[in-house]
Amino acid sequence: MFRQRALSAAIGLPILYGLIFLDGYPWAHGLPLLAVVMVVSMLGAEEFRLLLCHRGFHPPKDLGKMMGMLPPLFPYFYHYDYNDLVLLALTIVIVVDVLMVALALIGDISRRALPRGKPSAPVAAGNPPAARKAHEPPPPGGPLGAVRDFVLVAVGALYIGGLLSCLIFLRRVDPDFAAPWGVWPVALLIAAVWIADTAAFAAGKLLDGRKLWPRLSPGKTIIGTIAGIAACAIVFAVAAAVEVVGAEGGAAIKFGAIAAVLGVGAVVGVAGLGGDLAESALKRWAGVKDSGDIIRGHGGVLDRFDSLLWAAPAFLYILVSWYALVADL
Numbered sequence: 001m002f003r004q005r006a007l008s009a010a011i012g013l014p015i016l017y018g019l020i021f022l023d024g025y026p027w028a029h030g031l032p033l034l035a036v037v038m039v040v041s042m043l044g045a046e047e048f049r050l051l052l053c054h055r056g057f058h059p060p061k062d063l064g065k066m067m068g069m070l071p072p073l074f075p076y077f078y079h080y081d082y083n084d085l086v087l088l089a090l091t092i093v094i095v096v097d098v099l100m101v102a103l104a105l106i107g108d109i110s111r112r113a114l115p116r117g118k119p120s121a122p123v124a125a126g127n128p129p130a131a132r133k134a135h136e137p138p139p140p141g142g143p144l145g146a147v148r149d150f151v152l153v154a155v156g157a158l159y160i161g162g163l164l165s166c167l168i169f170l171r172r173v174d175p176d177f178a179a180p181w182g183v184w185p186v187a188l189l190i191a192a193v194w195i196a197d198t199a200a201f202a203a204g205k206l207l208d209g210r211k212l213w214p215r216l217s218p219g220k221t222i223i224g225t226i227a228g229i230a231a232c233a234i235v236f237a238v239a240a241a242v243e244v245v246g247a248e249g250g251a252a253i254k255f256g257a258i259a260a261v262l263g264v265g266a267v268v269g270v271a272g273l274g275g276d277l278a279e280s281a282l283k284r285w286a287g288v289k290d291s292g293d294i295i296r297g298h299g300g301v302l303d304r305f306d307s308l309l310w311a312a313p314a315f316l317y318i319l320v321s322w323y324a325l326v327a328d329l
Contacts, residue, residue: 071161200228
């Protein structure tokens, strides 16, 4: 397991951080980070749709991907210096995606409106798979069931994509606080959260001890949890010590005492733990061990990025509050 995790990290982290730092160039128009958030949001929303299927719901195939694409696109237009070509391209993407989502909902409602037990299409001669699909009864619940499943997928896509979109806002907190093309907030957050996850995993395996919440997350120990939060705080303190935090791009914010920086890191670590536990609760509710199998050694996209879902908005609001406090002094 550890070897698979290390291999996935060795391949994925250089690509991820390469895109993040590429996002720092003005000619990139913030598109590399937008692409990262969109891909994670799409795959995460599709995994959420599959979790609903495990629970007995019947949302249309690929509906999660279509919905997961939308939430990151709207925050992108907030205070970004995009050109007309980028604006046109992303507008077309939004319009086409919304039409596809609408057609998926209309098609699902029409399919479920058919009487159960009757074929939804004529049998295709000489094509057994198509014939079997034609004779499949429509999902239960009728048209109202289609709307219910649609709303559930939409809520999941908004939860995943909306919270991840805080990474986009982190890039543009304020020109005086984080320079327009300064990437340190996003890079620091991802490093701190993932180092915390690794420290919690290693400490839990090596030291074992009492479980934090056995019914919700059987593998998570109290010692591992403390180690993860401490590791997150230490990463922030180290970043402050080497003047990464608040230094790039002439940023105006300067963290004061190391204790304050440790406190910020600890809060971010606790928020990451909350995101992890929330995803564990969702998996227990669906009756599965992992949200997917796209990342070897980690499971699904939600298994890898669950901590960021809560840590990103926590860090964003801390920075915004800190900037507002300093601006008033």
